[in-house]
Amino acid sequence: MEIISGKIEKAKKCVLYGPEGIGKSSLAAQFPKPIFIDTEGSTTELNVDRLPKPSSWTMLNQQVDWVKQQAGRFKTLVIDTIDWAEMLCIESVCSQHNKKGIEDFGYGNGYVYTKEEFGRFLNKLSDVIDAGVNVVLSAHSQIVKFEQPDEMGAYDRYQLKLGKKTSSQTAPLVKEWADMVLFINYKTYSVATDDKGKKNKGQGGVRTIYTTHHPAWDAKNRHGLPDELPLDYASIAHIFNSSASVPTQTQSAPPPPPVQEPINQPPVQQEAAPPSNNVGNTQGAESNLNPAIPKSLRDLMQQYSVSEEEIQVVVNDKGYYPMGTPIVNYDPGFIEGVLVAAWPQVYGMVENFRKTLPF
Structure with a gap:
């Protein structure tokens, strides 16, 4: 058996989530050489490289395969947002089984199929990581009731917005897959009441990155970050700048030559893949359709x-x-x-x- 000692430098898997409009996309745009897959069309005001908005789950998977082949050209793949990508996944699962909605499967089978399909998608993103490209998934947040088994009563907390029912299936997969789950929100410094002591009003509103788990939100990191950081890429830049474009490798194995990388593609995908310049530019393939x-x-x-x-x-x-x-x-x-x-x-x-x- 081969023993691998010490730290292994590799690209990073990061999840950024928070309420809409707080600056998730703007933060992701500052990562090293990003390429966006804009599933919801919300990056039109950002000066970034992007692929066309995927109109199907199949198209999204093909775009990820294409980005993997561009490891030397881009250093970060940003999927903005993963909860909109999940909707494409659900539509695909329903279409394959000729169902009108995920509830039509019965006995929760639709959510199981979605979980399996989404798991395969995360494995595909891991292949992008192995090619040396960081992967950043942005997501919206939702407030849900949470009750701990050893405590009495429930309380509100922020979680990934991956569907009210599918959150118990796909949200854990995403959190387990990621190296970092960063929660972005407005920090409320205090809650004040009016003169009559009836109405409560929040005071403050500084945008903050929360990096560790809290009863009120999900978060984690493996890099010893402080519990709270200002919403500034400079706070986490050292993590990604040191790992960008570093293919995963063992100490005893040299990095594979770039010309050999396409050999790792599944045969079916290789056979069906278009020329590499078509995925990033559909305008060149316009026809009289x-x-x-x-x-x-x-x-x-x-x-x-x-x-x-x-x-x-x-x-x-x-x-x-x-x-x-x-x-x-x-x-x-x-x-x-x-x-x-x-x-x-x-x-x-x-x-x-x-x-x-x-x-």
Whole structure:
């Protein structure tokens, strides 16, 4: 057995969460060479590099795969926000099982499927970490009632906003996965009452980063940070500047050559991956696609330069719809549950069709 001693320098996994508008995205924009996947379209006022807003869970996964291949170009992947990404995950799970909502599964099975799918997504983000790219997940906060098993009564506390019911499934996964969970909020210095002693008013409002667990919020770090920090990237810069673009490695193993890194990609993803410059720039793949085609499918078709006729050929070959049936006439559940959810296989069949065409 190989014994590995001492600290291992690697990229970092960080979660930033807090109320809306407090400055999570602005803080994430100061991390080393960030590239944003803006799931909710809230970074339009920031001068940052970003990928197009993902319109499907499949598109989001493809964007993460692309960022992994750009390890030398970017040093931080920011997903803003992870709770909006979770909504894409839920939509995908429902489409794959032909359900209208997560509650339609019964017996809580929908939440179990979501947890499993979300766990696979976190594993994909860990692959990005292994490539030497920091991963920052921003999230909104929510106030929930919390009751400790050994105490009487419940009290309010801040937690990750990953759904009221799915929080018991996906929120723990995210917190366990992360190296740091930083809670950002306005610090209230005191609570004052009016002259009659009836109305309470909070005094203060300095934006603060909380780095350790507290009964009123979730937080953690593995770097010995103070319990409270001002909302300033300089307070945590030393953690990320020392680890950016350091691929995970053991002391006895040299870092793998960059040209070998794509070999670690799963065969199915490699086969279905578009040229690397397409994911980051869908405008170059614009075509005469019918704008009435659902956006989740249209975005993938544009990224991979797939025409409507090629989709019709694949669908006809599998016996779903006759050749020539417009995509807009396909059942929405078929589009989301088959064409979008199984896009790597669909694109693989498109490539096989292209090989039969005369040059």
